[in-house]
Amino acid sequence: MKVLFVVKSKVMENLGVMYLSAVVKEAGHEAKICDIDEAFVMAKIWKPNIIGYSIMTGDDARFRALNEKILFALKYKPQVLVGGADPTFFSEGYGWATVIPGEAEQDIADLLQSGLKYPNIDSLPHPDRTDFPNMPMRDFISSRGCPWACRYCFNDRWAKMFPEFSKVRTRSVEDVIKEINAVSPEFVYFQDSTFGVHTGWLKKFSIMYRSQINIPFHAHMRPSQITKERVGYLVDSNCYSIRIALETASDKLRKLIGRPHTSNEECVQASRLLKKYGIQLMIQNMIGIATSTIEDDLNTLEVNIRCKPDYAWVSIFAPYHGTELGDQCVKEGWFKGNYNDISDSFFNKSVLEFSEEYKEQMYCLQKIFAFCVEVQVMPEVSELTYENLPKFIHRAMRKVGDSRLYGGIL
Secondary structure: OEEEEEEOOOOOOOHHHHHHHHHHHHOOOEEEEEEOOOHHHHHHHHOOOEEEEEOOOOOHHHHHHHHHHHHHHOOOOOEEEEEOHHHHHOHHHOOOOEEOOOOOHHHHHHHOOOOOOOOOHHHOOOOOOOOOOOOOEEEEOOEEOOOOOOOOOOHHHHHHHOHHHOOOEEOOHHHHHHHHHHHOOOEEEEOOOOOOOOHHHHHHHHHHHHHHOOOOEEEEOOHHHOOHHHHHHHHHOOEEEEEEEEEOOOHHHHHHHOOOOOOHHHHHHHHHHHHHOOOEEEEEEEEOOOOOOHHHHHHHHHHHHHHOOOEEEEEEOOOOOOOHHHHHHHHOOOOOOOHHHOOOHHHOOOOOOOOHHHHHHHHHHHHHHHHHHHHOOOOOHHHOOOOOHHHHHHHHHHHHHHHHHOOOOO
């Protein structure tokens, strides 16, 4: 059997599909992973028995069109599977394929009649990296699941659909170390939703990782996790950088997005602690959240300036279909568009019903957000227009020059 997995892009490793490819190979069959632009030619040349598409919200129309093109060109009908976030939650829109919802390793093993059983995540084969060669930074996960229920995220709905997968499941430290040793990357990126949830696991990890791996790594954590004890374990394990999420500085908006217990001061203190011990810091933020104003977004910038991260990431809120907040946006009339418009929108536009004035201010702020944090300068609302951006950048760079030339006395 030949199984072809198709992903949107191979710029980054796609661990979900890579695990499935490993299962196919462990079952004694062939597997390949390609991106959506390579898929038509690959299917014609390789002639797979099964084609599996990994699809996110907003991309379904493009994958469906690709599938029609492939099936028209082939002189036989391969079995077509779809998986990923969108098919999992909205299977009714995928009548053109067989939906494999949620975590699919066992389903794929059963589909291939392999007899393989995976009672826990340590029993899974390690991701198949064959089609992602020559990458100095490699992705890994040490756990699956998330203990939080942010309203803009799929996690709450996932927990209701798959109660057996609702809790954080952590791989053994030994299995994680074994995988990293086999891959031998230059830099490790842990893609866990929340890394090191269990302090005992993190303590053991710090000892084994430092003694057996000692490769710099990056991971995602919550501000509330950044305690002196945990930071000590991170330092001991040669952690290079951590990202934490403030998202918004507004108490009102924090309640709306389901993060009422995160505070500005908590984020500031977490930032100081990480910086004190030499760990590089990235802060994640969102602007353009439903009901927000430019003043809310500027307050978020101001807290980032206080935190002084090494990089301040900012995205534009997207109301994903099926999330609590996404559904509320439709109910309240904040979002009246098509979900196909959402794909990648968080990088470049808002799909909500905001005024054109606020949208321009939002887009300008997103473009200069990280720069403002770097140079420690707050823009005025009046400066957030495309016309005024060059003037603002000039003013900010003058501040940098004055600070560096005159010892910060200006």
